[in-house]
Amino acid sequence: MKYKLIDLIDISQFQKLMETFYNISKVPHGLLDPDGNVLSGIGWQDICTKFHRVNSKSAYNCTKSDLSMKTMVNKKEKYTIYQCQNGLIESTIPIVIEGEHIANLILGQFFYHKPDLKYFRKQAEEFGFDVDAYLKALSLVPIISKEQLKSYMAYYLQIADMLTNIILKELKQRETESLLLRHNANLENMVAERTEKLKKINVALEKDILERKHIEKSLKESEERYRLLIELFPYGICVRNKDTILFANRTSANYLGFEHPKKVIGKKLTELFIPHPDYREVFYENMENIEKTGSLSLTEEKFIRILDKKILYVETVSSFIPYDNNREILVVFKDISERKRLEELQKKVAEKEKLLRETIELEQLRSDFFANLSHEIKTPINLIFSTIQLLELEIEIENKVISQDINVKKRMHVLKQNCNRLIKLTNNLIDITKIDSGYLKLHLQNCNIVDIIEDLTLSVADYIKNKNISLLFDTDTEEKIMRIDPYAVERIILNLLSNAVKFSKPDSKIIVNITSSKKEVIISVKDTGIGIPKEKLQLIFDRFRQVDKSLTRNHEGSGMGLSITKSLVLMHGGAIIAKSEYGKGSEFIVTLPAKPLSTKKNIVNSYVQNTYTEVIAIEFSDIYSS
Structure with missing residues (x-):
């Protein structure tokens, strides 16, 4: 094909689109031409770029995987999932234009499950890698489920379809323009000599016009698909300038308390939300950083929704994009309020459980203390009381005069009464302890x-x-x-x-x-x-x-x-x-x-x-x- 992919699409815009998806999914991607040249990519793993591709033994496995990928592309499957010779999983979508393979859209590298550290440790030793550095790079490779991969590939197939349509339209448009140029040049040279052929040329021109209309219609359909994709995206997507919402999908409108995006578009940010007092200072710092750097990586933010004063927790990524001939801010965000409320509830439950355990332990200590104290008191009281009774008996037997003495009787009575009082107090303490512990x-x-x-x-x-x-x-x-x-x-x-x-x-x-x-x-x-x-x-x-x-x-x-x-x-x-x-x-x-x-x-x-x-x-x- 006489055109290269880099001449047919705006690679920088495609890179920004895929960067937004990467910030959400954390799954690497690449757009490569048939010769293996990287046209766009983000998140490529260190385990490939710093280990497998630079070592002669492991690089041989990479070459075998690349050849295997080309073989699978020739089968004209929608996409292929394969495991490279070095143990990582990738998925490839071929981009084929008019029967010619012009590029590959690659998702990976990743694992379905937690990698076998023993296997990769052995592989690191076999290839002569620094084992710790290799295993650290291995830990950065994302793990996604097959269900997640299925949803990601559905999204990637739409991206591939969008690229194919855009390229086809571009090619058709260029071919038409080229044809028109050729006809115009021939007309200037053949006006006098080929008057009879003007009708045929006019017919060809009419056909070209019809084709152009068809291309325009296809472009509108592609734009509609793209709009539908944005509208059905499960995260909020909006475009804003410094203080006004210019575009919003339905999800973002719902997050802000409205049913339809039309009720959001055109509103000032301060009419929709304000930063929470806890987050206000960081919010304005982030706004300045976007102006300076042109983007904001995945960030947790906290706002108060104006409509109902509800506190919203969101995860956002932001980046400048061209919009209506201006440079505006694209924001992709996800409501995590429910997750935050659950985390706060779990924290409160943990605190209450801790307080309950401490209270139970304190109550047990108190019960044990009173039980021990009561038993320790009761033993000497019984000895004192027994001694008083023996003393009374001895006085009565040995000295009848003393036994009849009123003062002696009164003092003995006081001693016995107070012993009984101590016994009553001790019995009450023991009973309370039994009641509290459930032993009574x-x-x-x-x-x-x-x-x-x-x-x-x-x-x-x-x-x-x-x-x-x-x-x-x-x-x-x-x-x-x-x-x-x-x-x-x-x-x-x-x-x-x-x-x-x-x-x-x-x-x-x-x-x-x-x-x-x-x-x-x-x-x-x-x-x-x-x-x-x-x-x-x-x-x-x-x-x-x-x-x-x-x-x-x-x-x-x-x-x-x-x-x-x-x-x-x-x-x-x-x-x-x-x-x-x-x-x-x-x-x-x-x-x-x-x-x-x-x-x-x-x-x-x-x-x-x-x-x-x-x-x-x-x-x-x-x-x-x-």
């Missing part, structure tokens, strides 16, 4: 709950008779067999009674009442004591909470009793509430489900009266006699 379990059995509460109330009445506090018990049923842990119920009632006694003045009244129905049992402990302020009612079941220091100044307590009580009630599937009027008294209402165990277990009707003596002494240990 109920031992459920079928019991007559009325007998248990009545016996407890009578035992407490004897215990507090010297305080001038009236304790009454009332029930609407004499027997209610239900599934409970009797020791847990004992703990609940004793705690509520000790609180009632603690905050009741002399001549006050405490009423314990049981109301039964088919589905539940309601236990009320009501006193006429000092009451609880309304704003404190929601806090009294919180751990370590006390209503007010002024109220507890003369009444000792750790603030754990009602918290444990509530936990025990909830473990039974029940509920507890408090009602109070400050200065007039309080009422605690416990509701328990009245469900018996399905298995036939022994019914515990009541407890022996003296079994409560030690339990009451411990529970009431923080109530001092006046």
Whole structure:
């Protein structure tokens, strides 16, 4: 062919188009003539240019691959995918004009899968390469899937088709122009002699005109295909000058919040988006760099969309291109907002997981500390209490005079009461630790709950008779067999009674009442004591909470009793509430489900009266006699 490819197309414009695609896909390409001369190319791998092509052994493999490629081109396939003798994959699209092969459009080099390092290490050693440098160059070769290659080749086939059409039109146009020139020269020489042949020449001219019209029509069709390609491109493409959008495809319009490109074209950039405050300084630096260098490599940018104030994260590449006889900026960009939001969400999840782990570890340390502390305290307390009991026994046996001494009795009582108080505190700490760790379990059995509460109330009445506090018990049923842990119920009632006694003045009244129905049992402990302020009612079941220091100044307590009580009630599937009027008294209402165990277990009707003596002494240990 008398024309070369470089004379038929604008190579620089083709290079810019392919550079844009490379910036997005990172897959190298080349446009070569049949003699192997590179007309356009970007991203060629160091492993080929710095190793395979410069070594005599590996270069021989390259030559064999080139010959193989020519053989495959002769088969007239649309494109060929092959692996070179040195192990890299390339894909070639032949560009054939009127049966003549004038160029190859090459995609590569790349891998489908992660390369076999052992194989290439051995190959580097075989060819005498620097192994580390060779493997480093190998790591730069892109890896693409067959699906990706398929989409890339579809794009490349359209580019090849576009090149073919442009070349054909150019050739036709040049041939027509050449023919016209020949005819015009002949006409000047043959006007007089070949008048008869003018008709034939006119017919030929008409044919040429028709051909020119056909070429123009084909060119318009090619432009339409190119326009459709841009419109369907999955990334935003726009052309702008310094402050105005001149062209936009549908994807870019969608990114900016509009359905159609017409609503974007002609708008100022500031009408569509502004740089995010975090990115503003970098944005203006990038604008200056484009003016200076003519392009901007792949960059992450952050904008605020004017339409809805939404934050947009995009990846962009920019370059100057000729547009309507001016030098304007082509921008290709991709919305990565969703990816950024996912990364931010993953970061927050990781932070919360870390905080949760730290909280669990801290809670475990706290539970372990209280468990160890409680057990360490309980051992010496038991020894002290045992020693006091032995001392009392020895005094009574050895010296009856001392045993009758009021001061000695009073001091012994103080010692025992405070030992009991420490035991109560330690028991509460142990129970709280068990509750937190999930080790506290109920031992459920079928019991007559009325007998248990009545016996407890009578035992407490004897215990507090010297305080001038009236304790009454009332029930609407004499027997209610239900599934409970009797020791847990004992703990609940004793705690509520000790609180009632603690905050009741002399001549006050405490009423314990049981109301039964088919589905539940309601236990009320009501006193006429000092009451609880309304704003404190929601806090009294919180751990370590006390209503007010002024109220507890003369009444000792750790603030754990009602918290444990509530936990025990909830473990039974029940509920507890408090009602109070400050200065007039309080009422605690416990509701328990009245469900018996399905298995036939022994019914515990009541407890022996003296079994409560030690339990009451411990529970009431923080109530001092006046």
